[in-house]
Every structure is written in C-alpha cells, then in structure tokens.
Amino acid sequence: MHITYETAAAPGRPYNEDYVVAGPTWAAVLDGATAPAGVESGCEHDVPWLVAQLGSALARQLATRPKESLPDIVAGAIRATMVAHADTCDLANPDSPSSTVAVLREQGGLVDYLVLCDSPIVLQRTDGTLTVIDDDRTDHLPGGRPYSRELVRASRNRPGGFWVASTAPDAAYEALTGSVEASTVSGALLLTDGVTRLVEWYGRSWDQLVTTAATAGPAELIAQVRREEREQEVPDFAKRHDDATAAWVSW
Template identity: 80%
Template sequence: MRISYETAAAPGRPRNEDYVVAGPTWVAVLDGATAPAGVDSGCKHDVPWLVEQLGAALARQLATRSGESLPDLVAAAIRATMAAHVDTCDLTNPDSPSSTVAVLRQCGDLVDYLVLCDSPIALRRADGTLTVVDDDRTDHLPGGRPYSLDLVRRCRNRAGGFWVAAAAPEAAYEALSGSVEASTVSGALLLTDGVTRLMEWYGHAWEQLVDTAATDGPGELIRWVRREEQGGAGPSFAKRHDDATAAWISW
C-alpha cells in the first residue's frame, strides 16, 4: 500500500485548516470548518488546533486499535478531542469548531472506508470503474444555499440535517462507512472540498481527478484547482479560494 498526499492553505491564508495523518496501512483527511466572522464559538481554540487534536487522536486510534471498526475509532477520537478542552471551552455551543473526516484503511483482505461530511473518497476498482463515497447531506439542507447561520446551527449533528466531528461522538455512527475486498481495489482518492470544486464548480469528472492523481500525483490536483480559481468562476456565496488536500493510495 503506497500513500502520497499534499495539502495547502488557501492563497493569502496564514494557516491551513485541513489536516492529514497517515500510517503504513491507513490515511485520514480532515477539513476544519472556517468559523464565520464575529461568531463566538465558545472555544478559546481555533480551527487548526481542532483538526490537529482530532487528527492526532485519530492517528493514535488507528495505530493501536487496528481490529476495531472505523466508526468506533472516530468516536473515540472525538471523545479524546473533547477531553482536551472540556475544562476550558463550552462544548455545548452550536458554533463550536468542527471538522469533516475521511478515513481509508486496509485491514487484512478488506479495505475499510468512512466519510463524515463533505470530504469524499473515490475507490478505483480493479476493473477500472469508480465507486464514490460522498456524504452530501450539507447540499440538501432546507431552503437551498446560501444557508443562514441559524439554519446550520439547527441542522448540525441532528437527524435530517448533517453530521460532523465536533462535540458529539455519536456523529461517527452517522458517517458513510463500509468495506470492500482489497483484491477489487487498485487505488483510492481522498479529497477535501477545496479540491472537489473541480467537479462541483468547474465541470470536471471524477475519472479525470483520479487519473491525474494516479499519473501526476495528488499535488497536481491542487495546482489544477488553483488555475481554475484564477478564472473567478464559482458560486457567489462561496470563497474564491479554500484550503485544499488530496491523498492518493495505490496497491
């Protein structure tokens, strides 16, 4: 199993709110949710702190509890992150820092995957077809975009809304997760939404992204999205640039 990845902050942003951790048989990609300007999150920490804590906790779980399910490991990582600041921060605040989670792991003859919120995984099958695991619940909140802050508060980590890694370990069990036979997979691509805008905004296909990662490496996807962003196209409510992360796994 070979893992390569690249992550980059949005141009002009001093810190990256994406995060990647990897081991010999696993990789996890996280995308922290940028806090709206002027909103009190109830937390003295920023989003990079959250993704670093959550990533480190998840890496420990993946490294030491290889026989347990990915939802159990993600839930444990959320609990450990909560414990790191429960005494200093209000974890009941609906605007507390949060993150997506995407995990891929080989465990014996199986490849396990988990996607929590909008950091998808594409599995390239041995026959050349793709299986895309995409938790798109944030695209289907009531009323359509742009979403109000109040709507996001009411829908976050609620049935009928969307689930994300914040201060609710049960969110891990709402993730899209499963396993496939390792012999049926030749590659996998994990992305944050700073890269998936290549498809969502600019009309490119998953197959193109997977082929590019396999041939030129995941860093080329970030360079590609930056070139597209220079054209200025995209939804009026969205940031022109975002942190971008891509991880490519091959067997």
C-alpha cells in the first residue's frame, strides 16, 4: 500500500477538527463535530483533543490487533477515549463531543472498510468501476435541514437516527462495513465532508475526485474545494468553509 494524505483547517480557523492517521497497511480519517454556539457539552476538552485521542487510540489498536474486526477496533478506540476523560468530564451529556470515523485496512488478501457517519470511502476497482461507501443517515433525519439542536441530540446514536463515535462504543457496530478481495482494488479515497462538498454541491463526480487524487494528489482536492468555496454559494444551513481531509491509498 502507498498512502498519501492532506488535511487543512478551514480558512480563518486556528485549529483543525479533522484528523488522519496511517500505518503500513491501514489508514483512518476522522471529522470532529463542531459544537453549536452556546451548547454545554459537559466536556472540558475541545474537539481537536477528541479526534487526536480517538485517532491515536485507533492507530494503537490497528497496529497491535491486526486480526480483530474493524468494529471491535473502533469500539475499543471509543472506550479508550472515554477512559481518557471519564474523571474530568460528564460522559452522560448528550452533547458530548463526537467524530466520524472512516477506516481502510488490508490484511489476509482482503481490503476491509468501515464508515461511521459522513466520511465516505471510495474504492477504485481494477475493472475501472467505483464502489462508494457513504453513511448518509445524517441526511435523512425528519423535517429536512436545517435540523434543530433538539432533533440532533435525540437522534444521535439512536435507532432510526444516526451513529457517530462519542460515548457509546456500540455505535461502532452500526457502521457500514465490508471486505473485498484485495486483488480487485487498485485505489481507495477516504474523505471528510469538507471535501465531499465537491460532489454534493459543486457538480463534481466521484470519478473526478478519484482521478484527481491519483494524478495530482489529495492536496489538489482541497485546493479545488477552496476555489469553489470562494466563488460559489453554499446552502443556507452550511458553513462557508470547513476543515477538509483527503487520503489516497494505492496498490
């Protein structure tokens, strides 16, 4: 596996709430959820702390437990992160900090994937087709966007709502998961929604994103996002800029 990645904070922001980690046979991308203004999370830590803790726990689990299933690994990383701040923070608070998780791993002749919340993985197959693993449950909450704070709180990590890495390790078992023969995959793209807006808002195709990552690298995807954000309108419910991360894996 050859892995390249780029991550960047939104313009004008002093910190990045995305996170990316990678090893010889795996890569993981996380996107921390920005808390709305005025929300008391019950946690003394900020979102960058959460994604750094979760990412480092994921890296440790992936490196030392290569035979465990990806849901078990993600659940273990959530538990380890909870332990890291259980003594200082209210983990029962429904607004506790949270993060998406996307993991790709090669082992035993297979490529395993896990997608929890809206950080998709795009597999490029050797026959030229793409397989998009996109957990879009946050797009299907009742009433349409913009969602109320109360609806999001009531829907997070609940059946019929959406699932995310926060203070419920069992959320890992609600992720989209699967395995494909490694011989059928030539590349894979892991993204946060700061990059997928190229597809969702700005008219690009998944094929175009994969081609750009393969030929020009992940940094070019983020450069394209920034150009579009400067020149185009964004939906009323969305931020003008967002943190953006792309990881490209090739064989």
